[in-house]
Amino acid sequence: MFRRQGALCVATFAADEVRVLRKVATEVVGLLTEGFDHDDPVVNRLFPDIYPERPADSADFRRYTEGDLKTAKIDQAGAILAALPDAAGGEVRLDAEAAEAWLRALNDARLAMGVRLDIGADTDIGDELDDAVLHDPTSARVFQLSVYAYLGYLQESLLNALMD
Numbered sequence: 001m002f003r004r005q006g007a008l009c010v011a012t013f014a015a016d017e018v019r020v021l022r023k024v025a026t027e028v029v030g031l032l033t034e035g036f037d038h039d040d041p042v043v044n045r046l047f048p049d050i051y052p053e054r055p056a057d058s059a060d061f062r063r064y065t066e067g068d069l070k071t072a073k074i075d076q077a078g079a080i081l082a083a084l085p086d087a088a089g090g091e092v093r094l095d096a097e098a099a100e101a102w103l104r105a106l107n108d109a110r111l112a113m114g115v116r117l118d119i120g121a122d123t124d125i126g127d128e129l130d131d132a133v134l135h136d137p138t139s140a141r142v143f144q145l146s147v148y149a150y151l152g153y154l155q156e157s158l159l160n161a162l163m164d
Contacts, residue, residue: 001157
């Protein structure tokens with residue numbers, strides 16, 4: 001997927017990949033703008049309590065940092081949207097700064113999806129996907145797990161390209 005080309009990380013995306021990435025990034029932006037609710041487990045995962053045993057200290061920390069962190073997360077998802085080619089697909093060329101924004105945005109999207117899909121640290125995505133396919137190959141869960149796995153692959157590919 002991503003490969004190093006001089007100072008840039010370059011990848012070519014098919015139309016379906018562009019559609020999926022656009023949808024995922026747009027959903028993250030929506031979550032952080034229209035749907036921002038601290039009672040949502042996804043929001044709690046993206047903005048965890050820094051001092052879980054000291055709620056007052058966590059609230060103070062959140063009050064001073066949450067706005068900037070939320071803006072950064074929206075900007076990072078926006079970096080994906082800005083760099084994607086049109087609906088027909090095509091090439092993406094990222095400098096180091098844009099690549100790091102993509103990595104952070106992909107991580108946020110995977111964290112959000114992981115909460116919604118009830119994926120834990122010890123979950124084997126391959127096994128989860130196999131089970132979901134056996135149960136109902138046309139289910140939304142199969143698609144969601146496939147997107148989750150794809151985002152992980154993309155993230156790893158980009159990280160490897162950055163390190164080359």
